[in-house]
Amino acid sequence: MSSTHSHAPAHAGERRLLLAFALTTLAMLAEAAGGWLSGSLALLADAGHMLVDTFALLLAWGGAHFARRPADALRSFGYARLEVLIGYTNALAQFVLVAWIVVEAISRLLAPTPILSGWMFAIGVAGLFVNVLVLMTLGHHDHDDLNIAGARLHVLGDLLGSIGVVIAAAAIGYLGWLWADPAVSIVVSLLILASAWRLIRRTAHILLEGTPEGVESAQVAATVRREAGIADVHHVHIWQLAGGKRMATLHARPAAGGDPGVALAAIQRVLRERFRIAHATVQLDQTSLEQPGCIAEDCHAGVHRH
Numbered sequence: 001m002s003s004t005h006s007h008a009p010a011h012a013g014e015r016r017l018l019l020a021f022a023l024t025t026l027a028m029l030a031e032a033a034g035g036w037l038s039g040s041l042a043l044l045a046d047a048g049h050m051l052v053d054t055f056a057l058l059l060a061w062g063g064a065h066f067a068r069r070p071a072d073a074l075r076s077f078g079y080a081r082l083e084v085l086i087g088y089t090n091a092l093a094q095f096v097l098v099a100w101i102v103v104e105a106i107s108r109l110l111a112p113t114p115i116l117s118g119w120m121f122a123i124g125v126a127g128l129f130v131n132v133l134v135l136m137t138l139g140h141h142d143h144d145d146l147n148i149a150g151a152r153l154h155v156l157g158d159l160l161g162s163i164g165v166v167i168a169a170a171a172i173g174y175l176g177w178l179w180a181d182p183a184v185s186i187v188v189s190l191l192i193l194a195s196a197w198r199l200i201r202r203t204a205h206i207l208l209e210g211t212p213e214g215v216e217s218a219q220v221a222a223t224v225r226r227e228a229g230i231a232d233v234h235h236v237h238i239w240q241l242a243g244g245k246r247m248a249t250l251h252a253r254p255a256a257g258g259d260p261g262v263a264l265a266a267i268q269r270v271l272r273e274r275f276r277i278a279h280a281t282v283q284l285d286q287t288s289l290e291q292p293g294c295i296a297e298d299c300h301a302g303v304h305r306h
Contacts, residue, residue: 014065020134021057024158027130028054031165034123038116041108042168043123045101045185046161049192050127052097053154055090056199059083080242081206088203094196101189105182115181117173124165131159157195161188209239212246215275223274224252228266231255232285238277248280260284 028050035043066079134155164184171180211217221233235251248271254263264282271277 014061016138017057017061020137020155021054021061023130023134023137024050024057024155025054027127027158031123031127034119038119038123039113040115040120040165040169040181041101041104042165042181042184042188043120045105045188045192046124046127046158046165048097048101049161049188050158052090052094052192052195053158055086056154056195059086059090062086077241080245083242084203084206087199088207091196091200091203094192094199098189098193098196101185101192105185105189108182109179112178112182115172115178117169120181121166121169121173124162124169128159128162128166131155131162135159154195157191161191164188206240206242211238212240215246220248220271220275221250224250224267224270227270227274228252228263229255229258230263230267231258235283238275241279246275246277246279248275248277249282250280251283251285253285 028047031043031047031050035041035045035047062083066082069079071078138155164187168180168184171177215238217236217238220238221236224230224233230252232253233250236248237250238246238248240246250267252263252267254260264284267282268280271280
């Protein structure tokens with residue numbers, strides 16, 4: 001029974017993400033068609049922004065789904081890093097999209113084209129309604145649920161883009177400001193660029209096996225020494241398999257006369273409770289004539305980041 005209860009929140013989160021993906025995809029297709037028919041670059045740009053976010057929602061669903069798949073002989077850590085690889089590729093593609101939007105917007109600022117503001121306004125309002133509905137679908141999330149948190153941020157960006165489209169349509173329809181359409185499209189492209197830049201920085205950092213945000217190797221070593229009663233901690237490496245999945249390896253020398261089993265349990269507890277490192281490989285070094293201590297080439301060269 002406990003297994004059923006433990007999987008229920010995960011399945012519920014997957015269903016919410018999948019429904020949000022379906023709604024956002026429908027809105028994206030409607031805005032793309034509306035932008036083509038009405039001649040609105042702002043609608044096309046917002047559809048491009050939604051395209052980013054449909055991939056992000058699909059990625060979030062895939063991350064939640066594949067993370068539950070067991071490891072196998074070829075992938076001993078499972079499939080969690082697939083989330084990072086897709087995110088990195090997605091972010092690179094968005095820079096191409098932003099470049100196209102900006103070039104097209106500049107050409108339209110120099111030579112404005114007619115726009116059917118009524119269609120633009122109606123589709124913008126529909127997109128705004130869908131974004132509100134998607135936010136309600138995603139609902140609240142736990143602090144550690146990075147998938148839902150990231151998805152909500154993307155949908156909030158969509159919401160701002162839809163508001164911009166509605167404002168531009170009103171400005172064109174009532175004031176005749178044709179320049180409002182390319183101007184809003186540039187603003188939307190900046191939203192895309194900001195999201196893509198954050199995503200590429202985060203995924204590249206994970207792929208380079210950088211230390212998780214807010215974690216310092218030296219701080220981890222000092223905390224383990226102090227709270228676990230360890231004589232020395234060195235050769236510390238900390239990285240992420242995917243977002244929120246922290247891992248570590250380290251060498252530790254227990255205090256003289258200390259029980260190795262107790263020391264190992266204390267180290268694991270400190271790493272788990274203080275730094276949310278659930279998977280850690282710890283080598284206990286002994287210093288004696290029979291069993292020399294650390295034999296790695298760089299384990300006494302200081303604390304290293306991984």
